[in-house]
Every structure is written in structure tokens, then in C-alpha cells.
Amino acid sequence: MVERRKPIKVNEAVTRVMRYAKQGSVKFVPIEESYGEFLADDLIADHPVPPFDRSPYDGFAIRSSDTVNASSQAPLSFKVVGEIGAGSVFNGTVGPMETVRIMTGAQIPEGCDAVIMFELVKELAGGEWIQLKRPLESGDNISFAGEDTEKGEVLVKKGTYINPGIVALLATFGYKQVPVSVKPKVGVIATGSELLDVDEDLQPGKIRNSNAYMVLSQIKRAGGEAIYFGQFSDDFETCFNQVKNALEQVDFLITTGGVSVGDYDYLPAIYEKLGANVLFNKVGMRPGSVTTISELDGQLLFGLSGNPSACYVGFELFTRPIIRTYLHSVHPTLKKAEATLGTDFPKPNPFDRFVRGYLSFETGKLVATPVGLDKSNVVSTLGRANALIVLPGGTKGYENGMQVSVLLLEDQEGDTLESFFSPNINDRRSRRNGE
């Protein structure tokens, strides 16, 4: 009577979902609006940097060969024959024992091959002459053309999150309009007759709907455009039509709740009536084992659990990489790192656990500590979590001080699928032990 489901491994589940990953289109936005978007094309240098030999300081441009004999005992005098503000150029060639006053960033004048800073010379005759007390070498205080970047160099790969440094690069190379990835439209429908809306007063047996607002925020953090379709009604036909209607308006659809084997869990029946292909409906993970993902003509439906943390984890493991791939990233998953476990988890669990944790940096080391009891219904600790602690399933528990993998929730860099799938220290340990 009750359906028995066979769990699959998390990596297998991610692999099945990622078969339906696709890339979105490209649009152009003004550079002022590019921060926080995802680059949709490689960023290429349209000129060398610096574009010409220039002065990195305010000072005097000079011929180094004229300075060989300069010393404190025998300072040499140079005639100031001109001055160059940043952005202007010196017309003509600087001759022997001549110098030109030059501002930071200005082009080195013809004939000169070194610059000396203002502070290191003495000006004479109201600035008509300067006195130099040390020899200069050719190239002293010159930023050479192309020493930073050569023309045509790929400086940032497409799919990268645009941070302020990348905005500086876009400006330097003339990207007035920036090619960015169009965000996928991700719909959210909440299910659960126990759910009150956020502005309703509490009633016996009911709780306020937190999953929907949480997932809408997770979509934004992942780089998607979040669209909320509201809560399901209790009537099957209405539910079915809500899902069908939402699917037409979005790239991906998320439902929260309704995927267990309980009597009020309509999603399996809705998938069936839609003719959707269920990729899996049970994953060997805690929380979130009932996560159910299906596809209809290539369009993904994410059936996330109704438990807040199961919902949270399901999104980050399965939906986030789909959104990031749509944004042209080749690092679609959460960034994975290794950390020292800051507590004991003595109870073994056959399923892989993803424990909400706080990753801290202690004297140069990563330390991961759970932010609270890892009950799947605990909501109050979710705000402090900045990482998921990965505890692979097996016959043994975990101890304080062990090395474990963590997935970084607030990182924008991500990881490749290959790196995400690579066995972590505990898997390797388990395999050595023949588990």
C-alpha cells in the first residue's frame, strides 16, 4: 500500500539532473549595471596595458646616460624644458642634460628612459632647473607598455561572477556594454495545507510558510530570477492546473513539500498526469531523502521536501548547479573544501548527511561546527549556516578533529562537477576500511 522507494546516491542524483542542464542566452547591460551579473563571454584585452611607456610617479623624465656621474658630492643640474600633465604628451625629443616634469600616468617623452620622483630632486631657479644627486638606470620608474597585459589576452572566462575588480577590467578594455547571462526564470509553488502565509496569525496545528521565501532567496543567491506562484490549494485538479500553468512561464519549477508518501502528497500524481519523467524520488541523504526531480520535455521540476532544511539542502545540491550552468558557469556547484570537524557525530547513518554548519578560520585552519541540532525541522539555526558539512553515510560515526568536506554556501566561485564528485577524505577512509 505504501510505496517503497529505492534511494540512489547523491552523486548519481546530481548526474541525472545535470543531463538536463542547458545554457541560457546573452544580453548586454551598461557597465554600471554589470556588478553581480555573470559574464556571458570571455573578457579580452583590446589593447596592451599600459598602452604606452608611462610614469608611475610624479617626477622628472630624464636620459639615464646623462646621470652616470651624479652623486651627493657632485650633483648634476638638468634644464627643465617642459612639463607633461597626465593625459597630455610632450612634443619633441628631450636632449642631453634636459628633463621634463612628468605627472603620474603620463607618457614618457621621446629620448627619456628613466624617471626620478619629485621628492628626490632639488628644484632651482623657481623650477627652471633641477639638481640630481644619484645616477639612474635605464628603465627606472617606468611602467612599460604591455608589461601588465598583452593585447588579445583572455583575462576572465565566461560564466564568471562579475566582482568590482572585473568591472575595472571591463572599463579598461572599453566594455561600455557588457555581455551578461540572462537569468533563468525559476518558479516556486509551496504546498502543505498546514501552511499559513507570513502575515497570518498562528492557528492550532499550523505554521507559517517559510520555505517559499527561503527558496526565493536561494534562487537569487544562485543567480536566478525568482517567481512566486503562491501556495497550492487542497484540490488535486486545481493543483495540477497550477503546476501546468506555472511550467509555461518559467525555465525551471520548484515545488516545496508534497513529495513524501503521505496521503496529501499530490506531487507524484501530478508528475504522472503531466507525463513527466521522474529522474528519482529517493536520495540516500539526510535531510532531503524524499527530494524528487522530474523532467517534462527537458524542463526540470524540482520537488523539494517540505522540511525547511531538507528543502534548503535539496536546492543547493540540485537546483543551484542547474542555475549556474544556465549562467554559463563551468563551476556550477557549491565550492568544496576540507575542514576539521569541530564536534562529535557518534551515531552512524547509512545515508550521506549534509549538516548545516558554521565554517570558521582558526589560526590558518578551516574548522566546521554544526550550527545547531541537525533536526530537519529546525529553522532557527539556518541563518547562521555558511556551509554544509558533508558526512558520508556508513557504519561509523564521526569524531571531533576529523577532516571532512564542506560546501561553502556564500561563495560565488563555485566548483566543477568533477571536483564536487571527487571523493573526500572520509570516503577514502571508508573505502580503505572496505566499507
Place this chain on the structure above:
Amino acid sequence: MVERRKPIKVNEAVTRVMRYAKQGSVKFVPIEESYGEFLADDLIADHPVPPFDRSPYDGFAIRSSDTVNASSQAPLSFKVVGEIGAGSVFNGTVGPMETVRIMTGAQIPEGCDAVIMFELVKELAGGEWIQLKRPLESGDNISFAGEDTEKGEVLVKKGTYINPGIVALLATFGYKQVPVSVKPKVGVIATGSELLDVDEDLQPGKIRNSNAYMVLSQIKRAGGEAIYFGQFSDDFETCFNQVKNALEQVDFLITTGGVSVGDYDYLPAIYEKLGANVLFNKVGMRPGSVTTISELDGQLLFGLSGNPSACYVGFELFTRPIIRTYLHSVHPTLKKAEATLGTDFPKPNPFDRFVRGYLSFETGKLVATPVGLDKSNVVSTLGRANALIVLPGGTKGYENGMQVSVLLLEDQEGDTLESFFSPNINDRRSRRNGE
């Protein structure tokens, strides 16, 4: 003729700026728009969580005292007297050898003190009876009222960046409208006659203006509202009026360039004519030693360097904590951590250096490596930087493998001023060596 400036230490400079820090006002936004904002008031639980004893699974609610003698050899039968969907309640009391079908999240009915999962019972007579093969203890599979959170508890402090987990909390506790910090208006004026706008073709001696767009993005990352006033003209009176006009429209004003001692550096004269109080005009740091900050009737003017990385560092050290304080954060500075240095810096420098670096996590340790040559005019590496490597000034260089402090650029959590100022490992080492 050339002004000699006396450098002050970075911590002293930050302290002088922070004397003028002030907090902004509060506004309310719908919960759907709260992600990425900063909480302007403590988040308080308006009810216990869970609000009632509830079932964490789909199953059957039961009186544990009735189950003492259940075993595989002698299964016990219970009559199913009702069912409770999530969100509905059972009216009446469950009696001896009776049970009620219960959905995940539903309230435990009167009389029951345990739940058994669907999968672990056998249903008989079309669901009218169930058969139980094991005893239950009182409290088995029950989430008790208040076990997660007590009413009145402060769950998140004001000034905190609102992440998806915090959005879930806001929904749970009925924050349909969320108190968030009003963003400060931060103006930007770019100076430098060598600057072309981003859409102009390169010209001899000129470069495109990258600082302005970079700083506009840094303002957004820090949580401010960025307003661009364009580039300065070359005429002093016009410049002066541009600054004066901009000051009236913003909370803080940033200028890039024009703060050196060069002949075209108007900012010092503008500060003088405005009657602004210059807090400092030379900091013992590289890059960014010419960073000049002044205040006029308590309003801060940040005179950042015209060099891209000096400008970048100056913003993160001095402007960011002012913006975050305005947003009510008590962790206004960049987050500080310790890391292993991934390269040599053999050349000693009397000034503290802030080297753009990439912080990676390698087998549980933080490793910081510069993203390129640390020339102050290098722009191409800025995009890869996710940290500033702090190398305190002194008479010795640094070696690969040493422990150094790093400041995390993409982190949203921040640090207290006290923690930011605390001596790092190298300072401690330097002091031991009597430097």
C-alpha cells in the same frame, strides 16, 4: 616647494575616520525584497518553534504505554480512529489500543505520546487497523513545542546581512514587512585629465577610466547606493563647484585621483577652499599612501588614489567600515583571518603592504598567494583577487610558508574594529624582534 607629508599608521587612520561613522535610518520592505539587505533591528521569535508538539514524519500517533509488549513474534493491533492532515487537528482523545494516522508537521493528538513511521507498520483491513512489531518509548518521533526556539529569543542581531536562512526565520516569525537599513548614498567623482570614458577610443597618453566603475561596484558590494557624478574638468573653479554640489546630494563623497603632490592634483586646494578638516593625507601603506580623508561638518570626503589598486585598497580599508556602520553592523571591517603565505616577498618595505591575493583552501588550510605583480597600476589581476594579504612594514621581507593576516573581500560577515586592529602574527613577531 613640494609638500612633505608625514605618514600615519593604518590603524590610526581607520580610527580617525571611524570617529565620524554614523548610523543610518530604518525602512520597511516586503519580505520578498529583504534578501541581500541589512537587518535594522534584532529578529525576535514571536512564538516558540515548533509552536505545538508535532510529528516529524508521516506515520501513526500512538500511546507508547500500549506498545510495551509488541514484538515480531507477537505483533499488536491498533484500531485507526482518525487521520490528521498537516494543518488540521484531531478532535477528541485517542484511547487505549487506538491510533491516528498523522502527516508530517501535524499536531500530535490528545492522549498520544509517540509516532511510528508508515514504513514500519503493516496496515490491515484496508487501513482500518495497523499491526505494530516493536515497542515505542514516550516521545519517540515527536518534535516538542519550543524545542527549537523559545518565544522572545533574539535569533539574529541587527546589522546582519540577510541571507536565505534569515529570510526563512523572518517568514517563520511573521515579518511580512522587514526592518532594513537604509543604504547610504555614496557619490563618486573621478579626476585625472588622462582619463577617457569607457566608450572612447584610446588616444596617445590617455587611458580609460576604470576606477570610477570599480569603486561604484565596491560601494554596492559594501551595501551602499552608488551615485556617479562623472569626471572632473581641468578647471579649478568648476572642480570645486562639482565637489560642493555633489556633497549636498550624498552621505559620503569619494574622489579618485588628484590627491598626490603633483601640479594637477586639485583636491588639497579644494579641501582648503571648502574649509574641510583633513584627517590625514599620508598613510604608511602600499599601495594607497596618498589616500586623503577629510570631513566637513561631519560629512566624510574620501580622497582615494588614482592608481587602480591603491584606490581599491583605500576603499576597502576606509570607506567600507563607514558604509557598514551606517547599515547598523557592528562588524564593519573586512573579515580578518590567518593564512599561510604562498610565495616569497624578499624585499623589506617600511610601509604596511596590502597585496591583492587569492585565498585558497588546501587540505584544510588557508593559503594566500598574490594574484600578480603587486604594482600599483596593475589592473588585470584585480578580478581574481578575493583577499588582501597584509604584510606589516618592517626591516625584513616575508617568506613562503609564513603565517600572515588576510582580509576577505567577498565575505559578508565582517569583523569588529577590535578584531581588525588586533596585531597579527607578523606584528607579534616584529615586536618580539624589537622592531
